[in-house]
Amino acid sequence: MRILIVGAGIAGPTLAYWLARAGHQPTLVERAPELRSGGYLVDFWGAGFDVADRMGIVPELQRRGYVIPEARAVDRTGRRLASIRSSSIMGAAGHYVSVARADLAATIYAAIGGAAELILDDTVIGIDDHGEGVHVAFERGPSRDFDLVVGADGLHSRVRQLVFGSDEQFERSQHIVVAVFDLPGYQPRDELVAVMYAEVGFQVVRVSLRDDVTMVVITARHDGALPLHDRAAQQGLLRARLAGAGWETAAMLEAMPRSVTFYFDAASQIRMPAWTRGRVALVGDAAACPSLLAGQGSALAMVESYVLAAELMAADGDHATAFARYQSRLGPFVKSKQDGARRLGVAFAPRNRLDVVTRNTAMRLMGLPKVADLVMGRSFHDAIDLPAFSPA
Numbered sequence: 240m241r242i243l244i245v246g247a248g249i250a251g252p253t254l255a256y257w258l259a260r261a262g263h264q265p266t267l268v269e270r271a272p273e274l275r276s277g278g279y280l281v282d283f284w285g286a287g288f289d290v291a292d293r294m295g296i297v298p299e300l301q302r303r304g305y306v307i308p309e310a311r312a313v314d315r316t317g318r319r320l321a322s323i324r325s326s327s328i329m330g331a332a333g334h335y336v337s338v339a340r341a342d343l344a345a346t347i348y349a350a351i352g353g354a355a356e357l358i359l360d361d362t363v364i365g366i367d368d369h370g371e372g373v374h375v376a377f378e379r380g381p382s383r384d385f386d387l388v389v390g391a392d393g394l395h396s397r398v399r400q401l402v403f404g405s406d407e408q409f410e411r412s413q414h415i416v417v418a419v420f421d422l423p424g425y426q427p428r429d430e431l432v433a434v435m436y437a438e439v440g441f442q443v444v445r446v447s448l449r450d451d452v453t454m455v456v457i458t459a460r461h462d463g464a465l466p467l468h469d470r471a472a473q474q475g476l477l478r479a480r481l482a483g484a485g486w487e488t489a490a491m492l493e494a495m496p497r498s499v500t501f502y503f504d505a506a507s508q509i510r511m512p513a514w515t516r517g518r519v520a521l522v523g524d525a526a527a528c529p530s531l532l533a534g535q536g537s538a539l540a541m542v543e544s545y546v547l548a549a550e551l552m553a554a555d556g557d558h559a560t561a562f563a564r565y566q567s568r569l570g571p572f573v574k575s576k577q578d579g580a581r582r583l584g585v586a587f588a589p590r591n592r593l594d595v596v597t598r599n600t601a602m603r604l605m606g607l608p609k610v611a612d613l614v615m616g617r618s619f620h621d622a623i624d625l626p627a628f629s630p631a
């Protein structure tokens with residue numbers, strides 16, 4: 240089948256890889272003019288790690304990525320409150336890596352090895368599913384016909400808007416805004432430690448990475464509209480929101496305009512009753528963004544893409560059957576991840592003093608041997624059996 244995949248992030252190239260393996264002809268269209276590298280780090284583990292393993296890309300992810308051995312909570316003076324070893328949560332098995340989102344995307348794309356067509360600097364502006372196929376209009380290139388179209392175009396998916404309707408129906412605000420930026424040459428450094436400071440309404444995290452780069456992640460409570468396309472307004476909002484915050488916050492905010500990459504968005508979830516309609520399907524954040532609070536969006540994006548491709552293969556091209564199985568196999572699993580992420584919002588941006596005390600106490604307890612595994616261990620093991628993938 241000729242299958243158009245909109246978006247070459249994490250979900251899109253994963254789907255292209257598995258569709259090509261099954262003998263389909265995938266085409267990826269990406270609105271960015273190039274596939275970038277670097278950007279914010281994602282922790283990558285669980286069933287998504289298993290998919291990466293089946294694609295043979297784990298060694299490359301480990302080469303490009305990091306193992307961050309310690310998460311440390313500090314107070315407004317920088318005094319250590321708690322320290323958690325990642326091995327006590329993840330186990331020592333090495334089924335875990337932190338890697339720049341764009342490096343993960345690039346590694347997946349490289350694994351396709353030219354078996355998918357890639358169109359850069361373009362997007363879809365019209366999707367006409369006429370039952371026998373899908374006629375697609377592009378912003379720049381000529382219109383084309385496909386058998387199926389898959390939206391893998393992230394949280395603000397154009398495909399979802401065109402085929403399923405407006406964002407308001409599906410976007411669930413977590414009332415938290417997230418900003419991530421890198422600070423070359425920032426001091427002080429704690430090599431490969433995630434140092435975390437939280438007060439009522441916000442959390443600031445810094446991670447010292449290779450090449451003298453520090454990554455800063457800010458999550459803050461926010462209600463109302465966000466300036467999504469105006470960087471100066473975004474940075475102004477952060478400065479106002481965190482005015483007077485302790486620890487190193489003032490120095491980080493002062494250095495912020497010098498950052499090379501800057502990410503800013505709402506920490507929303509996407510909740511949809513159905514991820515498919517006719518000959519169109521959604522995967523990844525476009526279908527079911529769990530928000531960064533889940534710490535697992537990339538892994539879920541890969542699982543969804545893998546399962547969709549496996550179900551298409553098992554149904555021998557009967558897309559209606561495959562789409563129904565895709566939804567029923569993953570729906571409850573994804574919902575449980577989204578529900579879990581919502582509960583974690585208080586850790587990323589405590590609502591009140593009690594939340595701050597509870598968060599810090601929980602982190603102290605998790606620093607004790609065995610407690611972390613007892614409390615968190617189960618949530619780090621995905622309750623899903625991946626279907627087999629054995630193309631003819």
Ligand SMILES: Cc1cc2nc3c(=O)[nH]c(=O)nc-3n(C[C@H](O)[C@H](O)[C@H](O)COP(=O)(O)OP(=O)(O)OC[C@H]3O[C@@H](n4cnc5c(N)ncnc54)[C@H](O)[C@@H]3O)c2cc1C
Nearest residue numbers: 246248249250270282362392393397523524534535536537
């Ligand atoms: C700050 C932050 C921290 C995170 N931390 C983690 C973590 O620790 N662990 C984890 O697993 N996940 C994490 N996530 C979530 C993770 O980044 C996403 O869930 C994951 O990237 C989703 O993959 P995707 O392919 O669905 O979407 P994306 O990665 O967003 O990719 C979508 C692609 O589609 C392209 N696109 C968008 N619109 C169009 C269009 N109209 N036409 C064509 N192309 C388009 C985009 O340019 C992009 O390349 C984090 C997210 C954030 C914001």
